[in-house]
Amino acid sequence: MKTIQQIEEIRKEKRAELDLRINTKSDTREKHILVCRGTGCTSSKSPKIIENFRKIIEEKGLTNVRVIQTGCFGLCAKGPIVIIRPEETFYAHVKPEDCEEIINSHILEGKKVERLLCKNMDGKLAEKLNELDFYKKQKRIALQNCGLIDPEEIDEYIAFDGYKAIEKVLTEMNQDQVIETILNSGLRGRGGAGFPTGRKWAFTKDAQSDQKYVVCNADEGDPGAFMDRSILEGDPHAVLEAMTIAGFAIGANQGYIYVRAEYPIAVQRLKIAIEQARQYGLLGDNILGSGFKFDIDIRLGAGAFVCGEETALLESIEGKRGQPRVKPPYPATCGLFGKPTLINNVETLANITKIILNGADWYAGIGTEKSKGTKVFALGGNVNNVGLVEVPMGTTLREIVYDIGGGIPNDRGFKAAQTGGPSGGCIPAEHLDTPIDYESLAEIGSMMGSGGLIVMDDTKCMVNLAKFYLEFTVAESCRKMYTM
Amino acid sequence: MEEFVTLTIDDQEVKVKKGTTILEAAKQAGIDIPTLCFLKEINEVGDCRMCIVEVEGRRGFATSCIQKAEEGMIVHTHTPEVLEARHIILDLILSNHKIECLTCTRSGNCELQKLAQKFNVQKIEFPGEMSKHTIDDKSPSIVRDFNKCILCRRCIATCKNVQEIGAIDCIERGFESCISTTYDNSLNDVDCTFCGQCIEACPTGALHEKENIDDVWTKLKDPDTYVVVQTAPAVRVALGEEFDMPIGTNVKGKMVTALKRMGFDKVFDTNTGADLTIMEEANEFIERVQGEGVLPMITSCSPGWVRFAEKNYGDLLSHLSSCKSPHQMFGAVIKSYFAEKYGIDRNKICTVSVMPCIAKKYECSREEMEVDGARDVDYVITTRELSRMIKQANIDFNQLEDNEFDNPMGEASGAGAIFGTTGGVMEAAIRTAVDTLENKKIEAIEYQEVRGEKGIKEATLNVAGTEIKIAVVSGLANAKKMMEQIKEGKSPYHFIEIMACPGGCVMGGGQPIKDAKTRASVDVRKLRADSLYAIDEKSVIRKSHENPVMKQLYDEFFEKPGSHMAHKYLHTKYWEKPKYELEEG
Amino acid sequence: MEEKCVDQRVKQETKEILAKYPQEKDQLIMVLNEVQEKYGFIPKQAQIVISETLSIPMAEIYGVITFYSRFTLAPKGKYNISICLGTACYVKGSQKLLDRAKERLKIEPGQVTPDGKFSIDDVRCVGACGLAPVFMVNDEVYGNATVKEFDEIIDQYMNM
Structure with missing residues (x-):
C-alpha cells in the first residue's frame, strides 16, 4: 500500500531517471536501448535480441547502458525494431547477431550503424524516430507510452x-x-x-x-x-x-x-x-x-x-x-x-x-467537429509501412496510405482500403481524400470499426474479398437470430 | 399500488401494468402479433424476431415479445415495412427447413406451417445450401430430425430451465450450429429422461415420438393375435383436442368406441391398473412405515422420473416403490390372470397401451418388464398416435356414440382416474392407506392440499395417531430438489409422489401439442386435470380398495397385496445407470 | 486398463485445475482454457468432472467447447501448422499457403495426419500483420512466407 505522497516520490525519482526517454537533448551519459517486445517483433526474435544485448553489456562491463523491453513502436514492417535513447536512433530489421555491432559502433564509438537505419521515401536516411515519414503526421495519445516504457514496470x-x-x-x-x-x-x-x-x-x-x-x-x-x-x-x-x-x-x-x-x-x-x-x-x-x-x-x-x-x-x-x-x-x-x-x-x-x-x-480541440481526438489504425495489406498508426480524426485516407504508410509496394495502384472489418466496407480510390471520422466513413458506406485498415493494390480481386468476408461471417455467426 | 403505463398500439390506446411486454399489451387490446420462438415464461428471448413491431422514435424494429411497454409509446404492428421484414425473416427460416409437410407428423399442427400460410408464402425465396443431419431415432421414445429444426431453442429452454436436465443445447458455431447433445450423441445415450416436454415445446416436426402405429396395425391385422388395449386416465381428457373439441373434454365413451371399431379385441381401462398399483403401493407404504423400511418412499409410476433417478441418484433407488407402473401391472395381469381365465394363449396376446407419455415406450422396452418370457406391454402409443390411427381408420370421431370399457376388468375407481394429474397418485394412495391404517371408512376423501398447479405441495396427515408428512412433486427440477434433500438426510417426508412432467400425466410428452398462443392464454393443465377430478367426483367408487375388480383379482389370483404372486407380476427393480454412454476417450 | 489409468489421471488433474477457481458456472471458459492449454485438447473425462463440479450439463459444456475456436476435442498433431487467414495475411496470399498445406499433408484444417505428426489450423490473425503472410508451426512464427519457403520449412519438420 502506497500513499499519494509515496507515489509522488516514486514519480519524481523515476521521472528524473527516465528523462532521457523523452528528452533527446539530454546530456546524460546513460543509454537506453529500447527493444520492441510487441507480438510482431517478438515473433521475429526480439527476446533473443534483448538477451544478446544484455550478455554483451555484461561482458563488456558497461554500467551506463540499459536494455529495456517496450511495447509496440508502431512500424511493424521494419521489425524487429531497436531504438537507442536519448538520441532516438531508430534501427530496423535488427537481427540477434547485429547486437554486437550496435554496441561496438553506436554505443562505444558513437557511430551509427547505417545499414540498420531506415530510408524515407525521398531516399534519405532517417537517423531519428521523428525524422521518419511514418511518424510525422501521427499524434500519439492512446499509444503515448507504447514504445516508451517497460510495460512490466509500474x-x-x-x-x-x-x-x-x-x-x-x-x-x-x-x-x-x-x-x-x-x-x-x-x-x-x-x-x-x-x-x-x-x-x-x-x-x-x-x-x-x-x-x-x-x-x-x-x-x-x-x-x-x-x-x-x-x-x-x-x-x-x-x-x-x-x-x-x-x-x-x-x-x-x-x-x-x-x-x-x-x-x-x-x-x-x-x-x-x-x-x-x-x-x-x-x-x-x-x-x-x-x-x-x-x-x-x-x-x-x-x-x-x-x-x-x-x-x-x-x-x-x-x-x-x-x-x-x-x-x-x-x-x-x-x-x-x-x-x-x-x-x-x-x-x-x-x-x-x-x-x-x-x-x-x-x-475536444483535436479532431473534427463531431469526431474528437485521435484514432489508432492497424495499417496492413499492400502498403509499405505496415504497422500501428495513431492520427487525429479527420486525417484523410490518402495521408494515411501514402504519407504515413509510404504508399503501395512495387508502385502498384491503389484499389481499395477496407475498414470496419467484416461488417465494414471497402473504400475505393475516388474516396482517398475522405477525412476519416465516424460520419464521413458512414456517408461513403463504410464504417470506422475498431481500426483495421487493410490496403489492397490493383491486383486484388474485390469479388474474392467479398467471398472471403462472407465465408468469415458465415463461419463466425452465432446463428442465434435470423436477422440483425 | 400497482403502476400502469398507457401506450398506443395501432391507434388504439392501451393501459397495461408496468412491466407488460408490447406483445402482451397488444394481446390485451385484441391485436395479434405473430410469434415463433416465444413460449410464455419458458422462452422469452426475442431470437426469431417474428414479433417485431415499429416503435415511433426508435431505430430499427422492436422485438415485442420481450420489450416492455412504456408510457406514451406509439407502436405500429403491421406497417408495410414490418410485414415485409417479417416475411423476409420467415423466408430466411424456411431457407433451411426440410420442407416435407405432406409426410410430416406435425402437418396441420405446425407453427411454422401456419405462419407460411399466414404470410402466403408461395415459393422458397432463398434455395441455398441446407443443413444435413442424420436423424436420431436410436431411442425407443423420441426421434430428433434436426433438418426440420428452426433453432428457436424452445426445447432447450424447456429441458434446461424447466426440467433442469440440459440434455440438449446449442452446439457448434456458424452454419454448423445446431441443437444437439454432448458429442452429438443420440438422446438414448445421454442424460435425456424421455419426458418428452421438448416435443410439446417444439413448433415444428423436429422432435416427435418414435411411432409404433404400424406395429399396432400389423398386430390388429393378424387374425392369430389377440390384441388388448388399455388407455391411461390422462388420455381421455386430451384426445378430443385432436378432433377440435375444447381442451379437457372427457371423450372416454367415444374413445372406447373408436378402439373397438379399429379392431382391438378387448378395450381396458388403465385406471383399473391404477387401482391395483394403489393396492400394492399403499401396502408397501404401510409396511415401510410399520417396519423399518426406507423412507421417504417415492412413487415409481412415472418412467421419466425413474430414468432420471437411475441416472442421477443411483444410491437412493431404495426409496423408490418397487411397484410397477399401472399399465405395466395391468399388462402383466392381462397376460396372466386374464389369459388363464379366458383360456387364451398368452403368447398370442399383444398388449397395447395408449399413454400420454413417450417415456412409457422406453419403460415397456425395459428388459425386466416381463414375466416368464411374456412382455408385460408390447407397444405403447401416445395420445397423439391414437388420434392419427383413428384418422387413418377414417373414423368420424366426433360423431361416435359412447361405449364402456370391457369387462371383467372394466371397473375402475375415481382414485384411478386422478392418477393422471399431479397429486392424484398420492391422493389415491392416501385414501386407501388411511382406511387401512384407521381400519374404517373415512368419508372426507378429497385432499385439496395435494391438488393444484404448484410444483411442490406438502401436507401433514394425522393417521391413527401417527403424523405422516407427504409431498407431491411434479417436474424434474423439483424432483431434483427433493432428492438433494434426501441425499443430505434432511427430508422430513414419509411419502413423496414424483411425476417427471410439470403438472403430471395430463401434461405428458405424448399429449396433444398446444401451440405457443394457446399455452399463453389457457391453463391447459387445469382444464385437463379438472376433467379428471370431475370423473372422480362422479364415480360411485372412489377408493381403489373398494373396487370389486380388486377383490376379484386378489381372491382369484394374487392372494393379497405384497404376496409372492404380487411380487412376481406387479413389482420390479431399479438399477443405477450411467448418465452418459459415451465412447471411450 | 491403460485407458482407465489415463482417465483417472485426467480426472484428478482436472480437479486440481478446478480447485484454483471459484466453484461458479461463470468460470467455465477460464477452466476450459486451462485444460486446453494442459492437454492440447479437452478430454471427455475432464468435461465430466467439470460438469459435476460446476453443475453444468454436459451438452452445455460441449456447446461452449464447439463454439470457441480455441477449444478442440481431439489432440493436434505433433507439429501444428497454423496459417493466418486474417485480412492482412489473406491480402498477401496466405490462402495459397493453406492450399499448399492441404495438398501436401492431404488433410483439411482441423484434421491430423494419420501418423499424428501434422495438423493444420486456419486461424484468424495471429497478430503479426507486419510479417504477413504468416504461419506458425507450434509456437514458432514464420513471416513473409512464399509457397516455396513454406515447402522448405515443412520439409524440415518432416525430417525431424
Missing part, C-alpha cells in the same frame, strides 16, 4: 504521469464532474459504433443497483486489427487506471478485462500490471487511502469473433456461448450477471487518463 508508468489521473479524480472530483469531463471531451467509443463515451458512463451511473461492473472489451476480433493488443502489451496500466476511474464515476467496484486467450503476451502483462497495482494499493479495498474500492479480474476469450459484440461478450464472461442478447435492455441497465455494466473498449479507455489530466477542452 514505476515507469508512474514516471510519465501514471496514476496521476486517478489521484486527481479521487481527491478533487466527484462522479458527475468526471462524467462531465468525459462528455465534454467528445470522446466516442473506439470499438466501432462511436457512441459518446460520457453518455454511456452517465447511463450506467444513473442505473440504480447494489452492484455494477466495468468491463473492458479487449476481444479484438476483426481479422487484421491489433490496436487493442498493442495498447495492452505496451501500456497495460493506462487501461487499469482508466477502468478504476470509470468504476468511480459509475459507482462500480469490480472490473473485468475480457481479453483473447490468443494474446498471451497481453494477458501476461495484464496479470503483472494488476498484481503490481494491487501491491501499490492502486487496486483494492482502499485506493490511495480514499476509501474507494475497486478491483479488476481477467477473463479469457477463446476465439469467437462475435464476442466483440458487447452483449455476446457479457455472455462469454458468464461462461456461456457468446450469443448476443436482444437490446434493450442495454448493458447500462442490465448487463453482466444482470447488473448495470459499463463496457468500453481498450482504445477508448486508453484516452481517459489523458483527458482527465489535460482537460476536456484539450481533447
